[in-house]
Amino acid sequence: MRTAHAVVVGAGLSGLSAALHVAGAGHRVTVVEREAVPGGRNGILERDGFRFDTGPTVFTMVPLLEETFAAVGRTASDYVTLRLLDPAYHAFFADGSRLLVRPGHEAMRTEIAEQCGTRDAAAFDDFVAWLKRLNDVELPHFIDANFDSPLSLLRSPRAAAELLRLGGFGRLGPAVGRRFADERLHRLFSFQAMYAGLAPAQALALYAVITYMDSIEGVWFPDGGMHAVPTAMTRAATDAGVEFRFSTPVERVERRSDGSASGVRLAGGETIAADAVVVTADLPVAYERLLPGVPAPRVARRGLFSPSALVWHVGVRGALPSRVGHHNIHFGHAWDDAFADLLDRGVPMSDPSRFVAAPSLDDPTAAPSGHHSLYVLEPVPNLHRGRLDWAVEGPRLRDRMLTDLEAFGYPTDVVTEELVTPEDWQRQGMAAGTPFALAHTFAQTGPFRPKNVDRRVPGLVFAGSGTTPGVGIPMVLISGKLAARRVADFVA
Secondary structure (H helix, E strand, O other): OOOOEEEEEOOEHHHHHHHHHHHHOOOEEEEEOOOOOOEOOOOEEEEOOEEEEOOOOOEOOHHHHHHHHHOOOOOHHHOOOEEEOOOOEEEEOOOOOEEEEOOOHHHHHHHHHHHHOHHHHHHHHHHHHHHHHHHHHHHHHHHOOOOOOHHHHHHOHHHHHHHHHOOOOOEHHHHHHOOOOOHHHHHHOOHHHHHHOOOOOOOEHHHHHHHHHHHHOOOEEEOOOOOHHHHHHHHHHHHOOOEEEOOOOEEEEEEOOOOOEEEEEEOOOOEEEOOEEEEOOOHHHHHHHHOOOOOOOHHHHHOOEOOEEEEEEEEEEOOOOOOOOOEEEEOOOOOHHHHHHHHHHOOOOOOOOEEEEOHHHOOHHHOOOOEEEEEEEEEEOOOOOOOOOHHHHHHHHHHHHHHHHHHHOOOOEEEEEEEEOHHHHHHOOOHHHOOOOEOOOHHHOHHHOOOOEOOOOOOEEEOOOOOOOOOOHHHHHHHHHHHHHHHHHHHO
16 A cells, blocks of 8 residues: 545544544645634634633534544543533423433433333333434444445445334434323434434434434533544644644645646645545535536535524623533424424524533633533524525524523623624535535435545545535544545545
């Protein structure tokens, strides 16, 4: 095997994963990042003594992170400390009740028995067994796998047949609803469909693996906040010989006369030659900005994008109510109609459900003494679905969030704040103004999702949430590994 040089564009989680796997295979790697720090969407905001994680707040599937570090002979614990959150979530319902999502089968079964009854506790046993079977079939055959065409599905006919037998191609909402009598559990075990960009009633049941990842395998929190993960991956990659160039925007992918990728041209005019190029920008934006003359695949140009999110980073003075935890879900009265607002009508939810993270509960350095840092997320239409004036709508929804936070018992003496709207996501380079990329409809899943290679540009590989296998920390870590496999094919 010859030693090759790969350039990775972007030091987000998928780019860092790709860099570690390519370096672990014995190749030279240069990572080029436009920002001054690693992380990409897993970024950090520091203001007025508060620290906010600007991207994902829920970390699951630690073995996938361990696999990334193992590629270069390290372990995650060499660089970052991860702590299991118990409870993983505090779920609050409009009737005033609360359910805790506890890590581990027995702890969650006990919670369900106490709060919902013995019938649903018994149903949970079957539910967990079903989730585990789904995960065991999907992960090796349909998630951790490169697809060259839909015919690639035929390479694992037994797995496809088992997925069909398990009802994976049915709908998630009804699959959960059939199992539990307590409607609160319907919401608790199906809201994860939003990660796939769909309402539970529309999402394929195979996306119950997301429920498995965070409700069964557990949710973890890194010491120092979520940004500690990309920081740790960067240190491990540097120790393995990977070169990083921060504050270095890329202008375009350079191509040879035969169309193959030959490196990247930087905004300052410098060219970095490479045998392979891994691009982690949001896929439609990558084609538009970095690949002039190469139209994006049809699904990337005209596909259905996930809803967006209004995110409010807010530093507050005062104590948190005793009933809340690190991760909190506040469900509204409405459910199906709320999704109709979001996905069909293209308007903000009239009765929203919201996610509120309070990382300062487990990381005192995230806020000054006597204060807390909060991350408040409300799903909103993306820029393709809604025609909203966010200069007006953003402040209106921010004020509604503040009113509701006060009603929930959170402190509302605001010291500092930052509101992120779909227009802000778009300015950051995210198509349709959503950080969640293409929705995971059947026609945009697995071999039907935009591939991580383009035959028109040999030597170019994509990684990130817009390509295989999809959205979320576990998926983009796998995406980097799949990209590294493609690089190995090119340079063999």
